[in-house]
Amino acid sequence: MNNIVLRKEVQERLDEIKEADIVVGIPSYNNAPTIGHVVRAVQAGLAKYFPYKKAVLVNSDGGSTDGTMEAVQNETIEDFQSILITHRVGPFIKITTPYHGVPGKGSAFRTIFGIAKTLNAKACAVVDSDLRSITPEWIDLLLSPVIDGGYDYVAPYYLRHKYDGTITNSIIYPLTRALYGKRIRQPIGGDFGFSGELASFYLTKDVWDTDVARYGIDIWMTTTAIANNFKVCQSFLGAKIHDAKEPSADLSEMLHQVVGSAFDLMETYEDIWKAVRISERVPTFGFQFSVGLEPVSVNLDRMIDKFKLGAKELCSVWEVFVPKKVLDFLCEVKELSRDDFRIPDTLWAEIIYAFAIACHKKLLNKEHLLKSLTPLYLGRTASFVMETWDSSAAEVEERIEKLCNSFENKKDFLLKNWDK
Amino acid sequence: MDDIMKRIVIEPSNRFFDKVLEFLPHLLMAILILITGIILAMILKGLFSRFFRVINLDRFSERAGLMEMLRKGGIKESASNLLAKIIGWLTIVVFIILSVRALDVPAVERILEKFFLYMPNIFVAALILFFGYLLSNFFGRAALIASVNAGLKVSGLIGKLVKITVFLLSITMALEQLGIGRGTIVVTFAIVFGGIVLALAIAFGLGGKDVAREYLEKKLRGEEEKDDIEHL
Numbered sequence: 097m098n099n100i101v102l103r104k105e106v107q108e109r110l111d112e113i114k115e116a117d118i119v120v121g122i123p124s125y126n127n128a129p130t131i132g133h134v135v136r137a138v139q140a141g142l143a144k145y146f147p148y149k150k151a152v153l154v155n156s157d158g159g160s161t162d163g164t165m166e167a168v169q170n171e172t173i174e175d176f177q178s179i180l181i182t183h184r185v186g187p188f189i190k191i192t193t194p195y196h197g198v199p200g201k202g203s204a205f206r207t208i209f210g211i212a213k214t215l216n217a218k219a220c221a222v223v224d225s226d227l228r229s230i231t232p233e234w235i236d237l238l239l240s241p242v243i244d245g246g247y248d249y250v251a252p253y254y255l256r257h258k259y260d261g262t263i264t265n266s267i268i269y270p271l272t273r274a275l276y277g278k279r280i281r282q283p284i285g286g287d288f289g290f291s292g293e294l295a296s297f298y299l300t301k302d303v304w305d306t307d308v309a310r311y312g313i314d315i316w317m318t319t320t321a322i323a324n325n326f327k328v329c330q331s332f333l334g335a336k337i338h339d340a341k342e343p344s345a346d347l348s349e350m351l352h353q354v355v356g357s358a359f360d361l362m363e364t365y366e367d368i369w370k371a372v373r374i375s376e377r378v379p380t381f382g383f384q385f386s387v388g389l390e391p392v393s394v395n396l397d398r399m400i401d402k403f404k405l406g407a408k409e410l411c412s413v414w415e416v417f418v419p420k421k422v423l424d425f426l427c428e429v430k431e432l433s434r435d436d437f438r439i440p441d442t443l444w445a446e447i448i449y450a451f452a453i454a455c456h457k458k459l460l461n462k463e464h465l466l467k468s469l470t471p472l473y474l475g476r477t478a479s480f481v482m483e484t485w486d487s488s489a490a491e492v493e494e495r496i497e498k499l500c501n502s503f504e505n506k507k508d509f510l511l512k513n514w515d516k
Numbered sequence: 517m518d519d520i521m522k523r524i525v526i527e528p529s530n531r532f533f534d535k536v537l538e539f540l541p542h543l544l545m546a547i548l549i550l551i552t553g554i555i556l557a558m559i560l561k562g563l564f565s566r567f568f569r570v571i572n573l574d575r576f577s578e579r580a581g582l583m584e585m586l587r588k589g590g591i592k593e594s595a596s597n598l599l600a601k602i603i604g605w606l607t608i609v610v611f612i613i614l615s616v617r618a619l620d621v622p623a624v625e626r627i628l629e630k631f632f633l634y635m636p637n638i639f640v641a642a643l644i645l646f647f648g649y650l651l652s653n654f655f656g657r658a659a660l661i662a663s664v665n666a667g668l669k670v671s672g673l674i675g676k677l678v679k680i681t682v683f684l685l686s687i688t689m690a691l692e693q694l695g696i697g698r699g700t701i702v703v704t705f706a707i708v709f710g711g712i713v714l715a716l717a718i719a720f721g722l723g724g725k726d727v728a729r730e731y732l733e734k735k736l737r738g739e740e741e742k743d744d745i746e747h748l
């Protein structure tokens with residue numbers, strides 16, 4: 097199983113189970129308060145939509161100390177009558193196992209892929225353990241395109257607050273779309289459906305000691321599926337409400353891992369993205385509706401202050417690879433008042449491409465390079481927040497569309513300077 | 517009179533001419549070795565200059581910050597040219613030593629021996645300084661970026677302090693390697709560095725105790741003012 101270490105009792109359990117139609121994975125680390133709800137939603141979803149399929153729920157845990165694994169084992173729906181009209185027929189099996197390797201979501205996923213391969217699963221899904229808005233329908237929406245539609249990869253499509261998922265909105269979505277030509281709105285959503293074949297393919301890749309084993313797993317899964325011509329689609333899941341990330345989660349480390357993984361993938365699939373000129377929609381499943389989302393408080397001053405501090409102190413780092421006109425603009429913008437503070441789309445696209453090129457040419461230590469992006473990202477986020485303060489969700493989506501177009505239009509800059 | 521002249525002038529002159537005649541082949545050999553060395557140095561310089569350009573050494577040294585250091589020192593030449601020149605000069609130095617040894621003068625040989633014994637120390641000290649400079653740049657930049665991301669207003673100062681400290685440490689190590697003020701330098705460095713750390717600790721303790729307490733209280737009680745923004 098590609099060197100995946102499993103406990104003896106887990107291995108014995110898998111030998112007993114032999115095969116499964118569906119494997120649903122839940123990676124976790126100290127999620128006892130929320131994981132019970134996720135397990136119940138998965139169980140209900142499987143019972144309601146796939147009653148005749150043999151399904152296995154795998155909890156891949158990173159060494160929780162708050163009773164997460166026990167919560168998974170003890171959580172079950174006793175009375176299906178309140179949820180379903182027909183009672184589940186197929187068996188529902190739970191496996192909880194600690195994963196081994198680099199601590200992180202990627203390593204947890206690797207264990208899930210391994211178990212899916214061992215059980216020869218036809219369809220798999222992974223869902224986050226901190227979800228509060230997951231419903232049984234999510235399981236249907238993530239698995240049905242694989243089971244009934246022949247798709248290999250199902251990305252999530254959520255309703256999120258306009259200031260939720262800012263790394264996705266300002267970097268990862270526009271960049272992935274411009275590079276690979278597929279409009280997958282949430283490339284790093286965290287909840288995915290995929291075929292057993294794709295799970296086995298993921299296991300063949302030797303990336304488990306890199307940032308892919310941590311925050312980089314989501315972008316890696318999405319890009320690998322697209323770049324290797326697997327059949328991709330997305331499913332509308334409704335609102336995504338989840339626990340806030342642990343306060344210790346360092347933004348610059350997050351950026352380093354996610355954006356670093358995206359840049360590493362640019363090296364791997366250079367021939368693919370260089371040939372892509374336009375982006376296209378991907379099939380989207382699910383009934384789309386709008387919901388009210390909890391308001392988000394934003395500390396604009398703090399973000400702008402950090403940007404200005406970065407612009408003052410890090411120019412000597414950026415001048416190595418950022419175009420001079422961009423650097424001049426950053427020096428100007430740091431003098432502006434809060435009301436006038438803006439970072440335009442085209443300039444932002446150029447900054448991200450300049451960082452990608454610098455990473456490719458190894459002009460600077462990679463960690464330094466990517467962590468120096470943090471103040472720029474905060475500046476751009478502040479600019480976006482101020483621009484869209486009074487905008488509706490639909491208007492914000494239009495703004496993001498405009499940003500994506502800027503990334504696509506600026507791709508020539510990337511192509512021209514990549515091998516220069 | 518003739519006898520006196522013979523003993524005072526002719527014999528010493530003869531001995532001198534004998535010595536000169538004895539020395540001449542050595543001198544010619546030395547000159548020949550030196551000329552060979554100069555020609556070989558020119559050939560090697562050209563060959564290595566081309567080789568370094570082929571392996572893109574200039575771009576690598578630009579990235580490593582080496583060229584920046586050299587420019588600050590007033591050297592405007594490319595790394596490939598500079599290294600090729602160094603190789604050329606090293607070749608000439610080696611041949612100068614060989615030609616001096618060919619002269620077969622014992623006093624010069626003793627001086628050369630001492631010089632040779634000291635050479636490795638100079639080489640190791642130069643290496644320590646070179647890597648010290650690279651490391652000071654690396655750690656200085658890491659500290660600068662980390663403190664900017666932490667929102668510290670004094671991040672520029674922190675970056676410079678880290679850079680200077682690492683470089684000072686490498687200078688201390690290099691001087692110790694050369695055997696210059698062996699004990700004094702280490703003690704001086706320890707006193708200066710310890711003094712700086714103590715001064716900073718006292719300054720932070722006295723000047724920032726309220727800020728530190730407030731910060732720690734917020735951290736421990738989870739009251740730190742921050743966004744609800746979910747970045748991922």
